[in-house]
Amino acid sequence: MDPQIIPVDLAKAARLLNHGPTVLVSAHHAGMDNVMAAAWACALDFTPPKLTVVLDKSTMTRELVEQSGVFGIQVPTVAQLQLTLQLGTLSRRTTPDKLERTGVELFRFPEHDMPFVNGCSAWMACKLLPEPRNQQVYDLFIGEIVAAWADSRVFSNGRWHFENAEPALRSIHHVAGGHFYAIGEAMNAPTVKSSG
Amino acid sequence: MDPQIIPVDLAKAARLLNHGPTVLVSAHHAGMDNVMAAAWACALDFTPPKLTVVLDKSTMTRELVEQSGVFGIQVPTVAQLQLTLQLGTLSRRTTPDKLERTGVELFRFPEHDMPFVNGCSAWMACKLLPEPRNQQVYDLFIGEIVAAWADSRVFSNGRWHFENAEPALRSIHHVAGGHFYAIGEAMNAPTVKSSG
Numbered sequence: 001m002d003p004q005i006i007p008v009d010l011a012k013a014a015r016l017l018n019h020g021p022t023v024l025v026s027a028h029h030a031g032m033d034n035v036m037a038a039a040w041a042c043a044l045d046f047t048p049p050k051l052t053v054v055l056d057k058s059t060m061t062r063e064l065v066e067q068s069g070v071f072g073i074q075v076p077t078v079a080q081l082q083l084t085l086q087l088g089t090l091s092r093r094t095t096p097d098k099l100e101r102t103g104v105e106l107f108r109f110p111e112h113d114m115p116f117v118n119g120c121s122a123w124m125a126c127k128l129l130p131e132p133r134n135q136q137v138y139d140l141f142i143g144e145i146v147a148a149w150a151d152s153r154v155f156s157n158g159r160w161h162f163e164n165a166e167p168a169l170r171s172i173h174h175v176a177g178g179h180f181y182a183i184g185e186a187m188n189a190p191t192v193k194s195s196g
Numbered sequence: 197m198d199p200q201i202i203p204v205d206l207a208k209a210a211r212l213l214n215h216g217p218t219v220l221v222s223a224h225h226a227g228m229d230n231v232m233a234a235a236w237a238c239a240l241d242f243t244p245p246k247l248t249v250v251l252d253k254s255t256m257t258r259e260l261v262e263q264s265g266v267f268g269i270q271v272p273t274v275a276q277l278q279l280t281l282q283l284g285t286l287s288r289r290t291t292p293d294k295l296e297r298t299g300v301e302l303f304r305f306p307e308h309d310m311p312f313v314n315g316c317s318a319w320m321a322c323k324l325l326p327e328p329r330n331q332q333v334y335d336l337f338i339g340e341i342v343a344a345w346a347d348s349r350v351f352s353n354g355r356w357h358f359e360n361a362e363p364a365l366r367s368i369h370h371v372a373g374g375h376f377y378a379i380g381e382a383m384n385a386p387t388v389k390s391s392g
Contacts, residue, residue, distance in 0.1 A: 018235050019369035019377055020216015039214050042238035044250060044334060052248060052336070054240060081385045089388040134330065138240060138338065140248070160371055173215035173369075173379065175356055178387045181215055183369065184380025189277045191374045192285040 008122070008148035012158035014043040016075060016122040016148060017051060019160065019183060021171035024087060025053060026072035026106070026115045027064035033115040035104055036061040037088030039174040041073060049145040051126065056139055060092040066135070069128045070113070071143060074120040078182050079168040085178055112147065121169055122150040162186070204318070204344035208354035210239040212271060212318045212344060213247060215356065215379060217367035220283060221249060222268035222302070222311045223260035229311040231300055232257040233284030235370040237269060245341040247322065252335055256288040262331070265324045266309070267339060270316040274378050275364040281374055308343065317365055318346040358382065 008016065017023070023041040027034055040054035051073060055062035065071045076084045086102040095101065105118035112125045126143030134140040150156070154165040162170050163186040170182040204212065213219070219237045223230055236250035247269060251258035261267045272280045282298040291297065301314035308321045322339030330336040346352070350361040358366050359382040366378040 015372055018371055020218075020235075020238075022216075039216075040239050042216075042248065042250075043236050044336060050334070052238065054238075078383065081383055085385040086388050131329075133327075138246070140240065142334065158372070159375070160377070162377065170380065172383060175214050176211055176354070178385040179355070180383045180385065181356070181358065182380040182383055184366065184378040187274065187277055187368060187376045187378055189281040189374040189376065192282050 002151070004152045005149050006152045006156065008150050008155070009158060010049055010145065010148065011047060013049040013124060013145045013148040014046050015158060015160070016124065016150065016155065017041060017043040019171065020173060021075050021183070022084060022174040022180070023053070024074045024076050024084065024117050024120065025055065025061055026074065026117060027061050027068060027070070028114045029064040029067040032064065033099065033106055034061045034064055034092050035087050035099070035115065035117055037084045044142065050129070051124070051143050051145060053141050053143065054139050055141050058091065058093070065128060065141065068114070071126050071128065072114045072116050073124045073126055073143070074117050075122040075171055076117070076120050077168060078170045078172055080119055081172055081180060084172060109147070109149065121154050121171065122148065124148045200348045201345050202348045202352065204346050204351070205354060206245055206341065206344065207243060209245040209320060209341045209344040210242050211354060212320065212346065212351065213237060213239040215367065216369060217271050217379070218280060218370040218376070219249070220270045220272050220280065220313050220316065221251065221257050222270065222313060223257050223264060223266070224310045225260040225263040228260065229295065229302055230257045230260055230288050231283050231295065231311065231313060233280045240338065246325070247320070247339050247341060249337050249339065250335050251337050254287065254289070261324060261337065264310070267322050267324065268310045268312050269320040269322055269339070270313050271318040271367055272313070272316050273364060274366045274368055276315055277368055277376060280368060305343070305345065317350045317367065318344065320344045
């Protein structure tokens with residue numbers, strides 16, 4: 001594990017997804033690891049932190065999530081653009097050597113029995129909150145984030161710092177096909193006093 | 197209605213949200229309009245296009261959505277950074293003149309009885325797909341996008357064109373407080389042949 005990987009306070013974990021990055025979804029069951037890309041992932045709650053992710057019925061990763069009840073969500077970087085597209089296009093069902101072909105490097109965090117992708121900027125270990133109707137009708141999965149980590153070069157003190165990090169660490173945001181945007185310029189609006 | 201506003205093919209409507217922008221949620225019931233900001237909105241399906249959005253129980257907009265069964269989702273721009281923060285901070289419950297105070301300009305599309313926010317880059321008219329358990333337990337609302345429009349200066353032919361539009365039209369991506377990122381540089385990965 002890289003020394004720059006630091007734990008993220010669970011109260012701040014939703015911020016890893018607030019800005020809407022494309023993510024990688026990883027899972028493990030019965031000796032099999034898999035990873036896919038997902039543009040449709042979103043924060044759902046702060047405390048305890050939760051997220052939603054859409055997992056199509058055709059994907060092997062979904063099957064592993066349903067079987068194991070846990071999954072990983074990680075935020076890939078500009079340096080992983082091609083890897084992300086490959087992980088989102090190839091299916092382990094029809095390309096059994098998908099992981100080898102993409103060259104994805106997996107690792108484990110202690111005490112979490114699921115694979116994570118090396119080189120990402122943030123990682124979340126999630127426990128599936130089973131909602132059979134959502135999963136069946138909408139392919140919509142809800143997870144509680146039970147642990148989170150980030151690369152301290154780009155996320156620290158509960159905040160992203162893309163503006164001060166190397167450009168290769170920026171998050172990527174999928175549009176269609178091989179077309180993405182990197183996250184851009186930091187913007188600050190004067191704080192507004194809440195009305196209650 | 198501005199002449200640069202064009203209809204978006206429903207088959208491409210999910211692309212308006214793929215890159216994870218912060219959105220504005222608008223609704224109307226019994227003579228009352230309201231608008232709030234939401235960082236937690238996400239595409240859910242392509243055909244028919246659907247989306248999810250998290251609406252806290254404290255918000256007036258949520259009440260209007262539940263009462264009317266319809267709502268608008270729109271993508272605000274860098275030029276609307278301060279407006280977006282205001283719409284996300286003030287509550288119409290405790291600030292009855294919220295809309296006047298923020299200066300938000302509302303308009304209607306023909307045949308859709310809900311307000312939309314002038315100056316955004318894209319607009320979606322949504323029909324609530326009631327899911328009482330999601331709404332009660334998770335504050336999670338599912339909508340079917342029944343019509344969509346975009347500002348042709350920044351979205352046309354089913355694609356965002358932030359890289360060729362004026363910077364003030366970029367989408368904004370909330371982190372926390374008054375802190376946002378604008379969407380950044382376009383990135384293209386070589387297409388990967390699908391394995392099935």
